[in-house]
Amino acid sequence: MRMKDGKGRARSSSSSTSPGLVDKLGALTVQGQALNSKDLRYDGKTSWLAFRKKFEMCADYNIWTETERLQRLVWSLTGKAGEFYAIYSEVVTFTYATLKTRLGERFGTREVIEMSKVMFRQALQAPDETLEDWADRLLELATHAFYNLPEWHLTEEVVHHFCQGCTDKEAGKHALTQKPKSLEVAMNTMKYFQHISQAIDGKKGKKPREEVSVNAVQKSAAGTSMLERMDALTKAVKE
Known part of the structure; x- marks a missing residue:
């Protein structure tokens, strides 16, 4: 049996949901927009991070329990992701948290590595x-x-x-x-x-004080000898 909470959203009155009920899910309402259950699919080839955020947003809005989240996550897995779950579920009993972690390690590692490489290069x-x-x-x-x-x-x-x-x-x-x-x-x-x-x-940008003094004396001496030569030349012209 499903009841409505104070916000009018449907949720289960029990802590678990049968697989049959999961298959009968119609459109899930997220922030006023209809999100078809077919959109909640992950095949192991697309972005795990993008799917996880979308799934968690939908789960939080509908106030799914941990059991409901696990069942819907399992139901959403197809392709390589579905095969991954089918193989490991034979030897491991998954909770929602552990399954999400294992899927992230298997399919999300590549994204994390690529993102880290971009951050490193930049x-x-x-x-x-x-x-x-x-x-x-x-x-x-x-x-x-x-x-x-x-x-x-x-x-x-x-x-x-x-x-x-x-x-x-x-x-x-x-x-x-x-x-x-x-x-x-x-x-x-x-x-x-x-x-x-x-x-x-x-x-x-700094000249030693001694160098500055020597340059000043040299310029002064050069200036003096030049004046003497000019005076001598002037006298010679007059004569």
Whole structure:
């Protein structure tokens, strides 16, 4: 028997729903729009994250119990997802939470990896972010994006993008030319380059006091000799 709650939405008076009742579901109403039960299908090829959000929204709106959620989720599985459930349900007793987790591990992992790779490729050092913080953030992103790759490959990806994505492009280019084998070596190379650059560039705009004094004396002497020559030339012309 199905009763209506205070909002007029239908729900079961018992904590379970028979498979036959699940098959007889008509259109589910979500936020005033009819959502046909045929839309709640997952075959293992489309986006698991998109399906899960759609399913949970529908389940929350209709106030399904955990048992009802499990039955409707099982009913919605087709194709590879249906085969996955059929095989593992022979040896595992699923709850709604465990089935959702297993489906996510089986069909949602690829999406998470691809999303992590995009975030890793697009990451850039923030203007107020230190090299240490930039390295930590990039390493965390890489751990999710390349978790199934050898450690040497992960290190290579992190080192290259660490240099390429830093705010100091000159230091990053210099570090890449040194072909660092680890993140620590790359960071130290960049820091040393920045230290040397700052030391050299800081002296460009300043001349030593002695140099300034010598230049002033030389200019004064040059100016004096020029005046003497002009006076001599003027006297010679008059004579």
